[in-house]
Amino acid sequence: MTSSVKLCGSAFGYSRRLNSLFLNVRSSSAKSFSSQVAESTSTIPPPVAPTFVSRSPLQRLKGFFGKYATALPPNYQFEPELQKQVPTRVSQLDNGLRVATEYAPTGTATLGVWIDAGTRFEPERVNGAAHFLEHLIFKGTTQRTQHQLEVEVEDIGAHLNAYTSREQTAYYARSLKEDVPQVLELLSDILKNSRFDAAAVERERDVILREMEEVNQQAEEVLFDYLHASAYQDTPLGRTILGPEENIRALTREDLMEYVKLHYKPHRMVLSVVGDVEHQPIVELAKKHFGGMEMDPTFSGVNTLVSASPAYFTGSDVRIRNDDLPMAHFTIAFETCGWTHPDTVALMVLQSLLGSWDRSSGLGMNTGIRLGAAVADTSCQSVMSYNTTYTDTGLFGVYAVAEPVELDDVGYAVLHELVRACFKIEEADLQRAKVQLKTNLLGQLDNTTAEAEEVGRQLLVYGRRIPLLEMFARIDAVDISTLKRVANRYIYDRDPAVAAMGPIFTLPDYNWIRRRTFWNRY
Amino acid sequence: MTTLGNGIRVISQDLDGHVSSLGLYVDAGSRDETSEVAGATHFLEHMAFKSTTKRSHFMLTRDLEKLGATVGAAASRESLSYTAECLRKVVPGVVEAIAETVLYPRFRFVDSEPMRDLIEAEIQEQKKVVEKEVKDLSADSQTKLMESLHAAAYDYRTLGLPLVAEERKLEMIHSDVLTAFMEMHFTPDRMIFSATNVDHQEIVQLVDKFFGNIQTSPRRYVRPKAIYTGGEARLAGDGPVQVAIAFHGVPWKDKDLIPACILHTLLGGGGSFSAGGPGKGMYSRLYTSLLVGYPWIISATAFNHCYTDSGLFGIHCSADPERTEELLEILMKETKSMKQALNERAVKRAKKMTKSSLLMNLESRAVVCEDLGRQILTSGQYLEPDKLASMVDKVKTEDLERVIDRMLSSKPTLAIYGDHHGLPSYTEVTAGFKHGAVAA
Numbered sequence: 001m002t003s004s005v006k007l008c009g010s011a012f013g014y015s016r017r018l019n020s021l022f023l024n025v026r027s028s029s030a031k032s033f034s035s036q037v038a039e040s041t042s043t044i045p046p047p048v049a050p051t052f053v054s055r056s057p058l059q060r061l062k063g064f065f066g067k068y069a070t071a072l073p074p075n076y077q078f079e080p081e082l083q084k085q086v087p088t089r090v091s092q093l094d095n096g097l098r099v100a101t102e103y104a105p106t107g108t109a110t111l112g113v114w115i116d117a118g119t120r121f122e123p124e125r126v127n128g129a130a131h132f133l134e135h136l137i138f139k140g141t142t143q144r145t146q147h148q149l150e151v152e153v154e155d156i157g158a159h160l161n162a163y164t165s166r167e168q169t170a171y172y173a174r175s176l177k178e179d180v181p182q183v184l185e186l187l188s189d190i191l192k193n194s195r196f197d198a199a200a201v202e203r204e205r206d207v208i209l210r211e212m213e214e215v216n217q218q219a220e221e222v223l224f225d226y227l228h229a230s231a232y233q234d235t236p237l238g239r240t241i242l243g244p245e246e247n248i249r250a251l252t253r254e255d256l257m258e259y260v261k262l263h264y265k266p267h268r269m270v271l272s273v274v275g276d277v278e279h280q281p282i283v284e285l286a287k288k289h290f291g292g293m294e295m296d297p298t299f300s301g302v303n304t305l306v307s308a309s310p311a312y313f314t315g316s317d318v319r320i321r322n323d324d325l326p327m328a329h330f331t332i333a334f335e336t337c338g339w340t341h342p343d344t345v346a347l348m349v350l351q352s353l354l355g356s357w358d359r360s361s362g363l364g365m366n367t368g369i370r371l372g373a374a375v376a377d378t379s380c381q382s383v384m385s386y387n388t389t390y391t392d393t394g395l396f397g398v399y400a401v402a403e404p405v406e407l408d409d410v411g412y413a414v415l416h417e418l419v420r421a422c423f424k425i426e427e428a429d430l431q432r433a434k435v436q437l438k439t440n441l442l443g444q445l446d447n448t449t450a451e452a453e454e455v456g457r458q459l460l461v462y463g464r465r466i467p468l469l470e471m472f473a474r475i476d477a478v479d480i481s482t483l484k485r486v487a488n489r490y491i492y493d494r495d496p497a498v499a500a501m502g503p504i505f506t507l508p509d510y511n512w513i514r515r516r517t518f519w520n521r522y
Numbered sequence: 523m524t525t526l527g528n529g530i531r532v533i534s535q536d537l538d539g540h541v542s543s544l545g546l547y548v549d550a551g552s553r554d555e556t557s558e559v560a561g562a563t564h565f566l567e568h569m570a571f572k573s574t575t576k577r578s579h580f581m582l583t584r585d586l587e588k589l590g591a592t593v594g595a596a597a598s599r600e601s602l603s604y605t606a607e608c609l610r611k612v613v614p615g616v617v618e619a620i621a622e623t624v625l626y627p628r629f630r631f632v633d634s635e636p637m638r639d640l641i642e643a644e645i646q647e648q649k650k651v652v653e654k655e656v657k658d659l660s661a662d663s664q665t666k667l668m669e670s671l672h673a674a675a676y677d678y679r680t681l682g683l684p685l686v687a688e689e690r691k692l693e694m695i696h697s698d699v700l701t702a703f704m705e706m707h708f709t710p711d712r713m714i715f716s717a718t719n720v721d722h723q724e725i726v727q728l729v730d731k732f733f734g735n736i737q738t739s740p741r742r743y744v745r746p747k748a749i750y751t752g753g754e755a756r757l758a759g760d761g762p763v764q765v766a767i768a769f770h771g772v773p774w775k776d777k778d779l780i781p782a783c784i785l786h787t788l789l790g791g792g793g794s795f796s797a798g799g800p801g802k803g804m805y806s807r808l809y810t811s812l813l814v815g816y817p818w819i820i821s822a823t824a825f826n827h828c829y830t831d832s833g834l835f836g837i838h839c840s841a842d843p844e845r846t847e848e849l850l851e852i853l854m855k856e857t858k859s860m861k862q863a864l865n866e867r868a869v870k871r872a873k874k875m876t877k878s879s880l881l882m883n884l885e886s887r888a889v890v891c892e893d894l895g896r897q898i899l900t901s902g903q904y905l906e907p908d909k910l911a912s913m914v915d916k917v918k919t920e921d922l923e924r925v926i927d928r929m930l931s932s933k934p935t936l937a938i939y940g941d942h943h944g945l946p947s948y949t950e951v952t953a954g955f956k957h958g959a960v961a962a
Contacts, residue, residue, distance in 0.1 A: 081540055081610060106885045107907070108878065138799050150800040155871050157878030159801030173801075176878050210795055362568060362651050366580040368587045428588075435590035439609055442540040443592075447885040468540070 096267025109275025112172025114456030128243015231497035315495020333397030404503030529711030550707035561687030570595030621732035670755035752933030763940030768836030770932035
């Protein structure tokens with residue numbers, strides 16, 4: 001039994017303690033964290049009042065169990081399989097950068113830098129800068145020209161990639177294990193020394209506009225952008241990742257440099273390495289290549305930024321009607337909570353309970369997914385429930401694609417199933433939801449890249465890697481009453497945000513939808 | 523690997539993961555269809571995990587959902603696969619479900635008229651799903667082009683038979699057709715059960731329990747040999763023009779397989795606009811010679827389809843329809859001059875990329891499971907990744923040259939989608955290659 005097992009064993013006895021572990025808390029002294037590894041987390045004393053994390057919204061949370069989930073039964077058995085989980089080892093450099101490694105006997109490795117910086121931290125004037133940067137960072141440094149960089153990566157058979165989301169940016173690479181040191185140096189080079197050549201900026205505008213065209217052809221992407229724009233109107237979370245076309249044409253080298261200067265701080269970065277590597281050598285390499293990055297003495301993090309410019313949810317409705325398209329797409333979403341809120345696990349279970357369904361799967365009405373069975377009789381082609389989470393807010397909802405007839409029936413079925421969770425949940429459905437959620441959680445970590453991303457993301461949003469054993473126990477602690485409470489809190493009689501696109505002339509108006517977020521039962 | 527008494531082979535590898543991948547591979551695909559059972563494999567793919575003699579579709583679906591298993595089936599030209607992903611502890615229940623759907627689907631055991639009605643209703647239901655899929659696929663010009671390329675290369679026989687059921691054939695499918703195909707091909711000696719993240723002893727016992735009692739049919743099926751003929755297919759259509767030129771490639775069990783894979787990486791290619799950063803093959807031959815040089819070419823990729831006894835190797839391009847003739851010319855030139863791409867640096871890079879992509883793909887338990895099954899299916903033995911990697915290391919430029927010579931000596935196969943007004947005839951194209959081969 002590793003000590004990470006003890007961590008969650010003991011944690012369940014002390015509800016307040018567990019609660020604090022879930023929060024994104026960092027020590028006030030970066031040094032005290034250095035060379036500590038995740039396995040010994042249980043010996044870390046409860047954090048003393050942090051100086052740089054604005055905890056006000058989070059501090060209000062009291063106690064994990066009782067209110068947020070029922071206690072586990074006294075004879076609860078931890079899954080013996082999960083105790084074999086390879087621990088994630090974490091060290092922190094003096095400048096605040098965290099280095100996390102996880103061993104896997106693959107002969108390869110994924111290494112990347114996950115950064116607590118995304119679209120929502122851009123001022124409106126430079127919306128799109130975070131994404132623009134992602135393109136430009138591969139275009140040459142003071143050490144390497146773009147050509148040299150590309151040839152170097154291709155010659156060793158490595159892959160370099162990046163993505164930008166609303167709250168996070170990632171630069172990562174996959175390579176054979178013997179090339180890890182070289183790739184690590186290369187990653188540090190592009191992060192520290194990128195030139196952002198003015199000519200390259202000009203060239204890249206067209207590439208990004210072209211990318212925009214591609215994205216605009218994907219109905220799902222477009223609809224979720226509209227949903228954010230509407231649900232988070234007048235807040236930074238409502239902006240798109242690519243930014244408006246005028247910005248893509250107007251952003252300058254200085255704008256990008258400014259963004260890097262403000263947000264690419266070592267204490268907001270996690271270097272995550274998963275694969276055939278050992279922890280200590282990676283830490284040494286990280287010290288050598290990333291150690292020189294300038295420390296930000298304020299250690300001011302995402303929570304400060306979010307508090308300064310929080311995301312406010314607005315119940316709203318946006319419709320882009322186009323009768324020439326073959327399929328109607330619509331989504332209905334409710335506001336939920338942020339990453340570290342104790343309700344997040346229950347919401348994950350609730351999402352699994354609602355599930356997804358597709359007509360082409362051939363399951364038809366036979367599925368145990370009630371939502372699927374309910375829409376099987378309508379013009380619906382597919383439904384998918386989702387649970388998107390941000391630092392201080394989240395969206396929980398259902399996305400439906402249907403033939404353009406009788407969308408009221410589809411909408412009725414979707415809302416009925418959403419609100420049903422506030423009143424009746426069958427034990428069998430809950431069990432199915434839990435086992436499917438567990439299988440998905442484990443199943444999606446099918447390669448070093450997925451694993452490295454999970455490590456990077458968890459360290460950024462939770463401040464630690466949550467052991468699977470603990471995650472499973474948290475899932476098992478969710479029961480019907482918890483789910484009902486959560487559904488009542490976020491769904492029942494709440495203003496949803498609605499986004500619809502395509503031939504949507506049969507979709508009823510917002511008040512019709514709003515009326516169906518509650519049941520009159522007498 | 524263990525071979526059971528009735529001939530079914532079980533191969534497994536434990537990667538210490540929490541989720542198991544299971545797969546049952548049957549050595550029969552669309553190439554084995556006779557005209558009476560045309561479309562059977564594609565349809566069987568859709569009849570997987572439907573009603574069995576032991577459980578209705580409703581019960582089976584609910585039971586699998588309860589276990590948290592995801593199941594799927596896929597038909598290819600040479601094999602049918604039934605796959606599943608689930609947590610380790612529910613593996614027995616999932617193996618049982620796979621056995622039921624493979625051995626005891628309800629349509630195979632129709633014993634009364636009311637039962638027949640039920641079965642035919644279920645089949646009709648799936649027909650609607652397949653029909654929609656066929657419609658969607660035939661709207662996809664690239665799928666259509668590759669189907670036609672195979673048809674032309676193998677003269678509409680064996681590997682040239684359609685993988686996607688034809689709409690008019692679909693009407694003729696009923697329970698007897700499916701049963702006939704299964705009786706002929708679903709014999710234990712042609713089944714392989716592969717699994718990752720399971721205990722080998724345990725999986726052998728399970729397979730023995732659920733598959734052990736079936737017997738090999740006395741009739742031995744002899745698969746018709748695939749004969750590469752070369753040929754051409756021209757499809758009319760709108761939008762960007764697509765051209766594919768292929769040659770007789772290498773089969774799985776061939777000493778030139780590894781060199782051919784390296785050549786495939788070396789040619790590489792991609793789209794003029796594609797996601798991903800450095801490492802996607804930006805300095806591969808097709809990238810530098812076609813995509814960079816001609817901005818009107820939308821995509822250019824090499825393909826290497828391997829089968830048990832044959833293979834297709836070639837280049838697929840899509841481009842601005844105004845310049846079809848020019849595209850064909852460039853593509854022919856490119857194919858003829860493949861050898862010029864073999865400089866030392868490019869070969870070294872291609873070898874390294876082949877090796878790394880091999881190892882990176884095998885990080886995934888699902889890929890390992892498929893790889894185990896496929897290797898046993900095609901060659902009867904399993905080569906460890908390390909062994910394959912060292913084979914890649916040993917390949918020399920001469921090997922690649924030999925493979926190119928070997929391929930170019932076969933008759934070309936040409937498939938064009940778009941407007942082919944004024945294009946050179948197949949005879950002219952063939953003549954062009956003959957001339958080129960001599961000059962090279």
